[in-house]
Amino acid sequence: MAIEVRIPTILRTHTGGSKTVEGSGDTLAALIDDLDSKHSGLKDRLVTDEGKLHRFVNVYVNDEDVRFTGALDTQVKDGDSVTILPAVAGGC
């Protein structure tokens, strides 16, 4: 078993067009490293140079937004479902 990761349309250029990919790791950070080893460039799109999750990206582990569960330190395990989405917001 692995962790299923749902990829937003624009980032599927890194996954050969796949909507979902699989990865492994104990934390979100480790999972992203694992994904990046197979789908080069993905990490740069999600994590800033300062090592933080990009503020315009939402990541969920199952139903939980990782902003509320420790961001990149969020624990993940086999069987979890991770969803990456663009944050939608703005203002005048």
Added chain:
Amino acid sequence: MLRIDRATYHAIVAHARKDHPDEACGVVAGPEGTERPERFVPMLNAARSPTFYEFDSADLLALYRDLDDRDEWPVVVYHSHTATEAYPSRTDIGYASGPAADPRTHYVLVSTRHHGPETGLAGDDVEFRSYRIVDGEVSEEEVEIVESYLFGHSPTTVVYD
């Protein structure tokens, strides 16, 4: 160019009018990979603010799961400005240029700035404009209102610019 049917156009304007003076927001979904905005999906502005809008994080996840189940994507992301012109702000551009935001999205801006909460919008006197936003660059596009998608290529088309 954004081609949108009249009923959806009016639904977006009505939503902006209803939520004035707060900003209104939502999407118009269509079959993934197409340019057809077919299904109007108003969203709650979690910020409930006259100067900011955001989709609630849980609402965003529910929206995308629903789109995924239907093999749809957000063809249009719309929101209103209630005191300024219908042009993307720096914040709008920042989010729309985010690393997971799809540059194929049409960003529709509606302005209700000329309209007080009591009077509402008068007739068609509303700014309704559409943009592409790619890597921080904004380009406005023409909006074509069609009667409906089923009969969208009939000569009854009216072009607003």
